[in-house]
Amino acid sequence: MSKEVLFLSYWSLREPLNASAVFPYLRILSERPDVRRIHFITLETAKGKMPQVELDIPKVVHTALEPVSFLPHLAAKALLFLWSIPFLVGYIKRNKIDLMIAKASIAGALADLVSMWIRVPYNVESFEPHSQYMLECGVWRSNSIRFRFSRYMEERQIARARFVVTVTHNHRVDLISAGVSPERVYVIPSITDLDAFRFDPQAGCEIRTALDIPLTAKVGIYVGKFGGLYFDEEAFQIFARAIEHFGDMHIVVLSPSDHQELHRKAAEAGIPIARFHVATARHVDVPRFLSAADMAFSTIRPAPIKRYQCPIKNGEYWACGLPIIMTDEVSDDHLMMREGVGGSVFKADLSDLEQAFRTVELILTDPDHKDRMRSLATRFRSMDIARSVYQHII
Numbered sequence: 001m002s003k004e005v006l007f008l009s010y011w012s013l014r015e016p017l018n019a020s021a022v023f024p025y026l027r028i029l030s031e032r033p034d035v036r037r038i039h040f041i042t043l044e045t046a047k048g049k050m051p052q053v054e055l056d057i058p059k060v061v062h063t064a065l066e067p068v069s070f071l072p073h074l075a076a077k078a079l080l081f082l083w084s085i086p087f088l089v090g091y092i093k094r095n096k097i098d099l100m101i102a103k104a105s106i107a108g109a110l111a112d113l114v115s116m117w118i119r120v121p122y123n124v125e126s127f128e129p130h131s132q133y134m135l136e137c138g139v140w141r142s143n144s145i146r147f148r149f150s151r152y153m154e155e156r157q158i159a160r161a162r163f164v165v166t167v168t169h170n171h172r173v174d175l176i177s178a179g180v181s182p183e184r185v186y187v188i189p190s191i192t193d194l195d196a197f198r199f200d201p202q203a204g205c206e207i208r209t210a211l212d213i214p215l216t217a218k219v220g221i222y223v224g225k226f227g228g229l230y231f232d233e234e235a236f237q238i239f240a241r242a243i244e245h246f247g248d249m250h251i252v253v254l255s256p257s258d259h260q261e262l263h264r265k266a267a268e269a270g271i272p273i274a275r276f277h278v279a280t281a282r283h284v285d286v287p288r289f290l291s292a293a294d295m296a297f298s299t300i301r302p303a304p305i306k307r308y309q310c311p312i313k314n315g316e317y318w319a320c321g322l323p324i325i326m327t328d329e330v331s332d333d334h335l336m337m338r339e340g341v342g343g344s345v346f347k348a349d350l351s352d353l354e355q356a357f358r359t360v361e362l363i364l365t366d367p368d369h370k371d372r373m374r375s376l377a378t379r380f381r382s383m384d385i386a387r388s389v390y391q392h393i394i
Contacts, residue, residue, distance in 0.1 A: 004096055004099075005101060006088075006095075006097045007025070007103070008107045009022050011103075015046045016224075018053070019053055020312045021126065024193050024386070040060050043084060043107075044065060052282060053283065054284075092114070105130045108157045112153060123164075123165065126167050128166070128167060139228055165185075168189065189310045192315035197319035198374070199374070207291070211292075216248070218295070220249055220252070220297060221289060221297070231301050236265045236266055239297070246357070250276075252277045253279075254286060254289055255278065263278065287320055291320055295360050296313070298324050298330070306327075309330055309331055318342060319381070321374055323369065
């Protein structure tokens with residue numbers, strides 16, 4: 001019997017995370033003959049400049065829940081979260097939803113609260129201990145309402161969700177050790193659309209020309225935000241040291257963050273303005289920019305809990321043939337990169353950053369290195385991994 005599936009995201013439709021972390025799953029669901037329709041609901045919580053998106057996935061019907069515009073941002077987000085509960089209850093009744101899928105633990109909290117009012121099973125995907133991330137990064141305090149509420153709701157999801165899907169094997173093992181039934185816990189790493197993400201030499205040359213980067217120069221690229229779970233000023237120190245190490249290097253940053261602010265931080269780090277390029281790109285255009293690069297940065301703020309995290313950008317980098325320079329002890333990936341497979345890692349204090357550069361420099365001497373990087377994306381980030389798991393949980 002075909003199902004009506006509600007897919008819930010706490011990210012705004014135009015938030016880049018939706019394009020990279022949700023749209024591939026919507027496409028996989030749309031392929032399934034046992035799924036009649038996908039009700040994709042987003043909470044429009046983001047602010048600032050964001051790229052346009054095209055949501056042209058079969059079977060998907062999108063609804064955006066907007067915050068109250070005249071309230072302060074945090075108050076508007078909190079009110080939107082609370083108002084979403086009765087809205088979702090009514091929506092589920094009207095559309096006869098058979099299954100809710102929540103993307104990550106914040107959306108999972110909503111799904112759990114809704115399930116108290118109406119008996120519809122829910123799965124939580126890309127489940128990570130977000131509260132612990134924010135605590136260990138110093139963004140939240142242990143006695144704050146946000147931390148306590150998030151922690152409580154994460155524990156409820158672990159206990160009550162139909163299935164919990166983590167992004168690393170580390171996390172699955174620890175959940176099972178804590179008493180969660182192995183039959184309820186699956187792993188889907190942050191998957192990558194390998195058809196969309198691939199090295200395109202012509203596109204790479206066009207991007208370099210547009211940014212006035214010599215075709216012979218080395219290019220390092222970073223995709224994403226700064227601050228919070230990610231390095232901020234430290235990232236610019238890393239970029240500056242990469243330019244110093246590689247000599248002719250240019251840095252390209254694709255980010256929705258304020259461009260003037262990023263240029264200011266780059267200047268403070270001593271990065272020459274002619275070597276620093278910032279853009280905001282649609283997700284479909286990201287592979288073109290990655291094709292212009294030689295290596296990529298994955299500068300996650302270090303914390304013990306980060307071994308449960310699986311950066312989406314890593315799979316996209318590898319799919320386009322790029323070795324990665326990444327913070328150590330992040331995701332399952334760091335175990336490979338410690339051995340020089342797929343890139344290299346550096347310590348939180350940046351004391352071994354030069355060694356990480358040298359390892360990546362060695363990788364680049366291999367004429368087949370782009371194929372080797374892509375093979376990692378095929379093995380560890382393929383959409384087929386999600387398709388296989390969906391056979392058991394949809």
